[in-house]
Amino acid sequence: MTEFPFGFGPPNPDDRGKKEPSGEENPQEAFNQLGQMLSQLGQMLSQAGSSSSSGPVNYDLAKQIAMQRLTSGEIGFTTSTEYQGAVTDAVHLAEMWLDPATTLPAGATTVKSWTPRDWVENTLPTWQRLCDPVARRVAGAWVEALPAEAKQAAGPLLSMVGQMGGMAFGSQLGNALAQLASEVLTSTDIGLPLGPPATAALLGANIEEFTKGLERPNSEVMVFLAAREAAHQRLFTHVPWLRQRLLATVEEFASGIRVDTSALEQLATQIDPANPQSIEEAMRSGMLEPQTTPEQKAALNRLETLLALVEGWVDVVVGDAVTERLPGADALRETLRRRRASGGPAEQTFATLVGLELRPRRLRAAAALWRLVGDKHGLEARDGIWAHPDLVPTAEDLDDPMDFADRIGRKPALEDDPIAALEREAKTREDAEAREDQTPEDPGKQD
Structure with a gap:
């Protein structure tokens, strides 16, 4: 993003501080500067108004920035057709290896090789669902913090601030998506079902770059990652509630956002209404960083546990599926x-933007629990736990996996399903009641 976006240009350094010999500013010059500022502001809002994007984030701008970064040479990419055959073969082989390792059947009906640009294009609808609640809460805090008389006086300016805020969010999101797109290896690489349903997608160029530091053949790494992608797709396809629960938990986290409105007073002194760059810089400074509430902590705990599971x-x-087949x-x-577990720079960028880290912090504990349940009760019982959201382990179960495994029978969905119990x-x-209604005069109804 340029230093002076959306039609704004740098001021002429020769004009700075110019005054009339009397020491007073030239009224005509001040008028011209005001006119120029309003003209530039109009251009900016006109550009925003011509966008089809609506809501708290300008997604058209986000997509435009991401695509520009991914094609400008700053982040290179290779066409997906160069990898399509290798990706298709890797996924098909991985599916065959996965069949004996789980009772869940193949979930992907389509196999794609994506470039980073393809990843942005195909995951943006999901990012919109993830980012909208957060941006809406943060943007709403600006208006909520204003006194009633200020809101009345601001009038149409509130809409202008909303447009500029949407562009600022869009700019940040576009840069974050470009960085993420240059690093992700599959459509499910960060644990969320970002892409279209039942579509297994690998980013061949990113995988080739990732392989350079591993000292393993690219084909071996490709098959391994294809197995992970295919396993994710089996889970997301055949556990209908899982996709909705993951995304809804992010929305629950966003609904609990509270902004320290006292920071708005300091923020007001740093923002130039004619320069959206100043809004973006203020947002990036952390002054409006949401405060963690008890509701958010609970939602975050649920999300981290589910991601870990x-x-x-x-x-x-x-x-x-692959340990005995792939040497590495x-x-x-x-x-x-x-x-x-650690997350890369791009993931940290997203965490700063949305206020949420998408990390399975207890991945090892969750893997140990699944291993224990499978060894003790078999694959059918292990995979059957996904039949209902109330059956899946909790954060407390990760602390004591042996106790959880002891509670699980070979048919957990039948024995432990609360609906079945009711x-x-x-x-x-x-x-x-039927036995109570029976009388001695009607022996035919006796058991």
Whole structure:
């Protein structure tokens, strides 16, 4: 992003501080500067108004910035057609290896090789769902913090501030997406179902770059990552509630955002209404960083636990499927574990933008739990736990996986499903009432 975006240009240094010999500013010059500022502001808002994007984030701008960065040479990419054959073969082989390792059937009906630009294009709708609640809460805090008389006086200016805020958010999101797109390896690389349903997608050029420091053949790394992508797709496709629960938990986190409105007074002194760059810099400074509330802590705990359970299950299933077939499988598993646990610069950028780190902090504990349940009760019982959201382990279960495994039978969905338990209780009551209604004069109804 340029220093003076959206039609703004740098002031003429020769004009700075110019005054009339009397020491007074030239009224005509001040008028001209004001006119120029309003003209530039009009151009900016006109550009925003011509966008089809609406809401708290200008997604058209975000996409434009991301695509420009990904094609400008700053972040290179290779066409997806060069990798399509290799990606297709890798996914098909991985699916065959996964079949004996899980009871969940193949979930991907389409296999794609994406460039970083393809990744932005295909994941942007999901990012919109993730970012909108956060941006809406932060943007709303600006208006909520204003006294009633100030809101009335501001009038149409509030809409202008909203447009500039949407562009500022869009600019930050575009840069973050470009950086993420240059690093992600698959469509599920950060643990969320970002791409279209039932679509396994690998970024061949990124995988080739990732492989350079691993001392393993590119084909081996490709198959390993294809197995992880295919395992994620099996889970997201055949556990209908999982996709919705993950995204809804992010929305719950956003709904609890509270902004320290006292920081707005200091922020007001740093913002130039004619320069949206000043808004972006103020947002980046952390002055409006949301405060963590108890509701957010609870949502974050649920999200981190669910992400860990997903990543732990994938880790175990893929390990069972490929360890004896790929010589470097153990080393690759450890590399991916550390990569997911620590997060890269791009993920940290997203965390700063959205206020949320998408990390499975307890991945190893979750993997140990899934391994224990599978060894003790078999694959059917292990995978059957995903049948209902109330059956999946909690954060407390990760602390004591042995206790959780002891509670799980071979048919957990039947024994532990709370809905089934309620139905059994209702049936018991009905039977008891029927026996009470029976009389000795009607022996035919006796058991």
